[in-house]
Amino acid sequence: MPAMQNPPDLRPDLSRARLTETRRPGQPTIGMVSLGCPKALVDSERILTRLRAEGYGISADYSGADAVIVNTCGFLDSAKAESLDAIGEALAENGRVIVTGCLGAEPDYITGAHPKVLAVTGPHQYEQVLDAVHMAVPPKPDPFVDLLPAQNVSLTPRHYSYLKIAEGCNHKCKFCIIPDMRGKLVSRPHTAVMREAEKLAEAGVRELLVISQDTSAYGTDWKDRATKFPFLDLARDLGTLGAWVRMHYVYPYPHVRDLIPMMARGMESGILPYLDIPFQHAHPDTLKRMARPAAAERTLDEIAAWRAECPDIALRSTFIVGYPGETEDEFQTLLDWLDEAKLDRVGCFQYEDVAGARSNALPDHVDAAVKQERWDRFMEKAQAISEAKLAAKVGTLQQVIVDDVDEDGIATTRTRADAPEIDGNLFIDEGAEGLEPGDIVTVEVDEAGEYDLWGRLHGQG
Numbered sequence: 001m002p003a004m005q006n007p008p009d010l011r012p013d014l015s016r017a018r019l020t021e022t023r024r025p026g027q028p029t030i031g032m033v034s035l036g037c038p039k040a041l042v043d044s045e046r047i048l049t050r051l052r053a054e055g056y057g058i059s060a061d062y063s064g065a066d067a068v069i070v071n072t073c074g075f076l077d078s079a080k081a082e083s084l085d086a087i088g089e090a091l092a093e094n095g096r097v098i099v100t101g102c103l104g105a106e107p108d109y110i111t112g113a114h115p116k117v118l119a120v121t122g123p124h125q126y127e128q129v130l131d132a133v134h135m136a137v138p139p140k141p142d143p144f145v146d147l148l149p150a151q152n153v154s155l156t157p158r159h160y161s162y163l164k165i166a167e168g169c170n171h172k173c174k175f176c177i178i179p180d181m182r183g184k185l186v187s188r189p190h191t192a193v194m195r196e197a198e199k200l201a202e203a204g205v206r207e208l209l210v211i212s213q214d215t216s217a218y219g220t221d222w223k224d225r226a227t228k229f230p231f232l233d234l235a236r237d238l239g240t241l242g243a244w245v246r247m248h249y250v251y252p253y254p255h256v257r258d259l260i261p262m263m264a265r266g267m268e269s270g271i272l273p274y275l276d277i278p279f280q281h282a283h284p285d286t287l288k289r290m291a292r293p294a295a296a297e298r299t300l301d302e303i304a305a306w307r308a309e310c311p312d313i314a315l316r317s318t319f320i321v322g323y324p325g326e327t328e329d330e331f332q333t334l335l336d337w338l339d340e341a342k343l344d345r346v347g348c349f350q351y352e353d354v355a356g357a358r359s360n361a362l363p364d365h366v367d368a369a370v371k372q373e374r375w376d377r378f379m380e381k382a383q384a385i386s387e388a389k390l391a392a393k394v395g396t397l398q399q400v401i402v403d404d405v406d407e408d409g410i411a412t413t414r415t416r417a418d419a420p421e422i423d424g425n426l427f428i429d430e431g432a433e434g435l436e437p438g439d440i441v442t443v444e445v446d447e448a449g450e451y452d453l454w455g456r457l458h459g460q461g
């Protein structure tokens with residue numbers, strides 16, 4: 001799944017995290033290469049937080065590290081190949097490598113290609129990763145220097161942070177091996193999520209990106225739950241923290257309708273009018289062959305109802321083209337659906353087999369050339385929709401969050417409709433020198449492109 005297939009061509013699941021840190025002399029130091037999705041990034045942050053609390057330094061480059069942890073992704077064969085490459089690179093550059101993450105569930109696959117790795121641990125095996133680090137590079141705590149960090153090590157800029165609310169998934173989509181790798185849905189307790197979110201907000205985080213495999217199913221795994229849909233309670237409480245709250249990986253279960261009024265309350269509600277919903281396809285037969293959850297045929301009606309209640313809602317989704325058995329007719333249905341749904345942001349992947357996925361055994365795999373041709377047609381349409389939607393924003397006032405201000409005084413910001421790394425940006429070319437990352441300001445949009453906007457500062461938001 002090459003990154004360039006998914007405009008704008010940055011996704012958290014394809015990008016590598018960076019971080020820098022000052023170290024004391026003689027401090028044992030660990031490097032981290034974090035691959036995979038935002039959920040894996042959260043795991044990397046947890047590992048680094050623990051290590052730092054134990055007195056380890058964190059190195060941003062291979063040469064400064066006593067050992068390197070590679071947090072791998074094993075979702076697609078291409079992601080596995082990328083993980084093996086990253087392990088090879090870390091071995092060549094540093095030589096002392098500990099592997100963890102999703103691909104760690106297949107240790108033989110890793111040691112077959114790279115027999116010299118020091119240890120392989122699977123997803124969420126925090127203790128085992130720490131044990132492996134202790135073996136490779138014994139800790140040397142210095143109580144006079146090492147203070148417990150006030151907040152977690154964060155691999156995302158300080159003004160936004162991912163907030164993982166659950167792990168695992170109860171579905172069995174045929175193209176996906178996540179339930180095999182990560183197990184069934186286990187939701188974190190409401191109080192634990194809120195405590196983490198409050199700490200983040202107190203530490204200056206202005207935007208919380210709520211993630212899990214199946215966010216709107218949050219809490220449905222609890223036997224004795226006080227309310228039917230704990231997701232709605234969590235959303236309501238997160239919305240009181242004064243930070244933007246952005247919901248990712250939300251399946252359109254009927255109770256999601258009750259989230260829309262919170263989004264419709266505009267600037268006074270923390271819940272952004274933004275839904276990231278992995279629709280994957282629109283034809284009922286394709287969805288059935290995928291065994292997708294919430295694969296109702298009435299998603300267009302649902303979208304219309306959301307928009308009637310919250311006209312500003314931004315919808316993002318991902319799709320798979322060339323799924324086994326996808327006929328031209330099915331694909332055309334998807335294009336027509338897209339025409340009607342007019343989603344704000346879309347990503348599209350060409351289907352590929354994943355070792356262990358049940359879809360591999362389905363009949364009628366689609367030719368590579370046909371997949372490419374469908375992908376091109378899909379992207380052409382998606383791009384035209386995105387362009388038209390952005391053009392309609394010219395002349396409007398938008399509240400934006402500042403991500404960066406460069407030395408020429410150009411600010412990179414995002415509107416409420418744009419998640420970091422996967423969606424577009426709004427650039428302010430003039431008068432932005434005084435802005436800082438995390439500032440929330442109001443901008444008048446004066447120009448629109450295919451994926452990005454440009455605008456002028458209007459006032460503090």
Ligand code: SF4
Nearest residue numbers: 169171173176178213
């Ligand atoms: S909902 Fe489907 S695609 Fe998503 S994690 Fe669960 S099984 Fe995989």
